[in-house]
Amino acid sequence: MSEHNIKxxxxxxxxxxxxxxxxxGFNNAYINWMLFLTVALMACIYAYVIQxxxxxxxxxxxxxxxxxxxxxxxxxxxxxxxxxxxxxxxIGLLGYTWIKPITRIAxxxxxxxxxxxxxxxxxxxxxxxxxxxxxxxxxxxxPILWDVTVVTTYLVISTLLxxxxxxxxxxxxxxxxxxxxxxxxKLYKILSFNWTHHxxxxxxxxxxxxxxxxxxxPTAFAxxxxxxxxxxxxxxxxxxxxxxGPYFLTGAFVTGMGAVIIAVFFFRNNYKLRSYLDxxxxxxxxxxxxxxxxxxxxxxxxxxxxxxxxxxxxxxxHIHELFLGKxxxxxxxxxxxxxIVPMIVLLWKPFRKPVPLFVISLFVLVGAWFKRYIIVxxxxxxxxxxxxNLPNEWVVYQPTVIxxxxxxxxxxxGIMIISVLAKLFPVIPIWEMAEEDEETKSKII
Amino acid sequence: MNSDQLKKNxxxxxxxxxxxxxxxxxxxxxxxxxxxxxxxSGFTSQRTPEEEYVKVxxxxxxxxxxxKSQVKEVKLDTEALQSxxxxxxxxxRWVMVIDLAKCRNARECIKGCQEHHHLHPxxxxxxTLVMQDNPQSAPYNMPKPCMHCDNxxxxxxxxxxxxxxxxxxxxxxxxxxxxxxRFCMAACPYSVRVFNWEEPFQAQLYEAxxxxxxxxxxxxxxxxxxxxxxxxxxxxxxxxxxxCVRSCPNEVFYFGDENENAVTNGTTRETVVLSELLxxxxxxxxxxxxxxxPRVYYLPPKDRxxxxxxxxxxxx
Numbered sequence: 222m223s224e225h226n227i228k229x230x231x232x233x234x235x236x237x238x239x240x241x242x243x244x245x246g247f248n249n250a251y252i253n254w255m256l257f258l259t260v261a262l263m264a265c266i267y268a269y270v271i272q273x274x275x276x277x278x279x280x281x282x283x284x285x286x287x288x289x290x291x292x293x294x295x296x297x298x299x300x301x302x303x304x305x306x307x308x309x310x311x312i313g314l315l316g317y318t319w320i321k322p323i324t325r326i327a328x329x330x331x332x333x334x335x336x337x338x339x340x341x342x343x344x345x346x347x348x349x350x351x352x353x354x355x356x357x358x359x360x361x362x363x364p365i366l367w368d369v370t371v372v373t374t375y376l377v378i379s380t381l382l383x384x385x386x387x388x389x390x391x392x393x394x395x396x397x398x399x400x401x402x403x404x405x406x407k408l409y410k411i412l413s414f415n416w417t418h419h420x421x422x423x424x425x426x427x428x429x430x431x432x433x434x435x436x437x438x439p440t441a442f443a444x445x446x447x448x449x450x451x452x453x454x455x456x457x458x459x460x461x462x463x464x465x466g467p468y469f470l471t472g473a474f475v476t477g478m479g480a481v482i483i484a485v486f487f488f489r490n491n492y493k494l495r496s497y498l499d500x501x502x503x504x505x506x507x508x509x510x511x512x513x514x515x516x517x518x519x520x521x522x523x524x525x526x527x528x529x530x531x532x533x534x535x536x537x538x539h540i541h542e543l544f545l546g547k548x549x550x551x552x553x554x555x556x557x558x559x560x561i562v563p564m565i566v567l568l569w570k571p572f573r574k575p576v577p578l579f580v581i582s583l584f585v586l587v588g589a590w591f592k593r594y595i596i597v598x599x600x601x602x603x604x605x606x607x608x609x610n611l612p613n614e615w616v617v618y619q620p621t622v623i624x625x626x627x628x629x630x631x632x633x634x635g636i637m638i639i640s641v642l643a644k645l646f647p648v649i650p651i652w653e654m655a656e657e658d659e660e661t662k663s664k665i666i
Numbered sequence: 667m668n669s670d671q672l673k674k675n676x677x678x679x680x681x682x683x684x685x686x687x688x689x690x691x692x693x694x695x696x697x698x699x700x701x702x703x704x705x706x707s708g709f710t711s712q713r714t715p716e717e718e719y720v721k722v723x724x725x726x727x728x729x730x731x732x733x734k735s736q737v738k739e740v741k742l743d744t745e746a747l748q749s750x751x752x753x754x755x756x757x758x759r760w761v762m763v764i765d766l767a768k769c770r771n772a773r774e775c776i777k778g779c780q781e782h783h784h785l786h787p788x789x790x791x792x793x794t795l796v797m798q799d800n801p802q803s804a805p806y807n808m809p810k811p812c813m814h815c816d817n818x819x820x821x822x823x824x825x826x827x828x829x830x831x832x833x834x835x836x837x838x839x840x841x842x843x844x845x846x847x848r849f850c851m852a853a854c855p856y857s858v859r860v861f862n863w864e865e866p867f868q869a870q871l872y873e874a875x876x877x878x879x880x881x882x883x884x885x886x887x888x889x890x891x892x893x894x895x896x897x898x899x900x901x902x903x904x905x906x907x908x909x910c911v912r913s914c915p916n917e918v919f920y921f922g923d924e925n926e927n928a929v930t931n932g933t934t935r936e937t938v939v940l941s942e943l944l945x946x947x948x949x950x951x952x953x954x955x956x957x958x959x960p961r962v963y964y965l966p967p968k969d970r971x972x973x974x975x976x977x978x979x980x981x982x
Binding site (some may be wrong): 276277278282283285287345346347348349351355358359364365366451452456457601604605606607609 | 790796797810825843851852853861862863865890953
């Protein structure tokens with residue numbers, strides 16, 4: 222691998238650079254979009270200020286359901302962030318080259334969602350101003366410490382995986398974007414680290430990227446396994462499961478694929494990158510989504526059918542609530558619209574075309590969010606000992622407006638980070654795309 | 667001596683309960699205060715006949731005399747309370763026995779507890795549940811304090827060591843440390859943990875009369891932190907039984923030291939042999955199968971002295 226010399230096709234490079242760099246830069250539509258997001262975010266931040274001032278009483282959480290939407294949302298964010306690892310790590314290391322145009326989009330999602338996941342968990346804290354206690358008095362026995370460690374590590378690796386392959390692109394862009402504002406060119410200059418396209422530099426870049434891609438796999442496995450353990454280490458029925466780690470991990474792949482397909486569809490249309498984010502690519506992504514859906518379905522089967530067969534006392538209450546009770550509508554929506562139907566229809570090629578795949582991915586992503594809700598909340602609603610002598614409205618969990626606003630705020634923040642990155646830097650790796658095809662196969666492996 | 671210094675040396679009220687260790691600590695502080703006082707005001711070792719003197723021992727075991735006006739009682743601050751609160755009472759292994767045959771759901775334990783720990787009416791360190799073990803058996807009342815498990819899931823999961831297990835068996839919570847993540851609530855299979863979702867019940871009192879945080883009573887309560895049954899660790903330090911045990915009018919609670927193999931009934935004040943009490947009455951612990959090793963034992967509700975309560979309306 223270290224012997225590898227990069228061969229970049231000059232004509233191809235010119236064409237790609239022109240197409241990919243065209244949408245880069247802030248136009249009016251973008252500024253309006255960001256203004257809209259900022260205003261919406263301000264409202265959500267105000268909701269958080271109220272929560273900070275009044276305490277968590279403004280949420281729907283109470284002593285029985287003491288973890289609610291925030292934790293569900295946190296799990297969702299961590300899950301979505303894992304797509305960076307799936308694309309660059311697993312599929313990349315296996316030597317598939319079709320992922321080249323979407324690696325950066327996947328990393329963008331990974332960086333944005335991992336960063337916001339950290340904030341989401343802080344919004345759930347009763348005493349956020351004591352966050353530093355985790356570092357001052359941290360106990361390694363607590364899964365929260367493991368989570369903080371791996372989420373941070375994953376964020377760092379993902380950021381590097383995003384930034385490193387960007388270096389040659391910024392050097393390319395610097396020479397070509399004559400109309401860009403000065404500060405942007407300056408930023409490119411700083412972030413391209415005096416890149417001169419020297420073969421030695423490329424060799425270093427390959428080495429570094431390869432190392433990161435190898436490191437990101439165990440880190441990503443750790444981050445979501447540990448997140449599942451936040452629940453699975455408790456003895457409550459519904460969480461007390463030995464397959465929670467792989468169950469969450471495979472669920473994360475589904476969520477992440479949904480998110481990446483939506484993003485790719487957006488950039489294909491709005492950035493006019495149809496010739497790079499083309500139909501064969503969607504076909505491949507559809508097949509990958511199909512594959513992760515099947516795996517996730519298998520874990521769902523294990524997770525629900527086995528306890529449902531035995532019907533142990535507390536498992537029976539849980540299963541009943543999900544299958545026929547209060548949460549049945551949400552549960553079956555997640556399972557049918559978010560998993561089983563996509564898994565079936567994706568077997569046919571027409572459904573792997575961009576528009577149908579986009580629609581399917583929307584269902585998958587929304588289903589994935591509600592699935593996290595279904596995993597966290599119902600279990601808390603039926604503890605081992607009966608709930609008595611509490612005000613009625615304290616027993617059943619109902620997210621409040623403020624809680625929902627804070628949650629929406631986190632989603633807005635994620636979208637904002639992606640929006641900024643996607644307008645500041647090229648969304649498709651120019652130099653990788655311009656590379657001669659036969660060479661790339663030996664690049665990583 | 668100027669008036670400021672005089673004011674500083676006025677005796678302050680002490681609210682903390684004494685132990686030998688703290689007594690020694692206080693003396694050390696008094697010694698130090700006396701020395702600086704002497705230097706500042708230019709005292710010589712000559713006695714002035716008008717002033718009354720007292721003998722005190724310094725922390726390095728020197729017997730010294732200081733004017734009585736210089737004696738200042740040191741108030742235990744939060745830090746001192748926390749450090750002794752984390753250690754616990756050496757040589758003790760506190761244990762509680764609850765006789766289910768006796769509980770008439772008088773709810774005096776709840777009232778006493780809520781008053782002691784400044785809780786909202788909906789916050790229970792101890793709660794009385796109506797239980798029914800199976801459809802055939804009669805319902806009974808079950809007071810449910812914290813089990814003070816010897817293998818406490820709440821302590822395992824706490825990320826900041828805010829909740830901890832002491833040498834005397836008690837599981838406490840330090841609300842100066844707690845970050846409010848509520849992992850311990852999720853982990854507790856007995857649902858005994860309570861969160862301060864809003865300003866504490868006595869918030870106005872705290873504002874009017876600031877008080878040192880006593881980890882053994884967990885007061886003042888703090889918004890955004892956990893609270894729970896503490897076996898009234900502050901009472902135990904003072905040689906008293908926990909509040910709930912003392913408040914019960916129906917002889918339900920026994921409390922004592924496992925090392926002494928003796929428990930005292932909070933109502934009758936009769937002390938009995940712990941092992942005999944448990945053996946004779948087939949004492950059991952809640953959810954033994956979870957391996958939490960609770961320090962609270964229950965005596966089954968046989969030959970009950972009360973009318974069976976109404977069947978519980980099952981949650982969910």
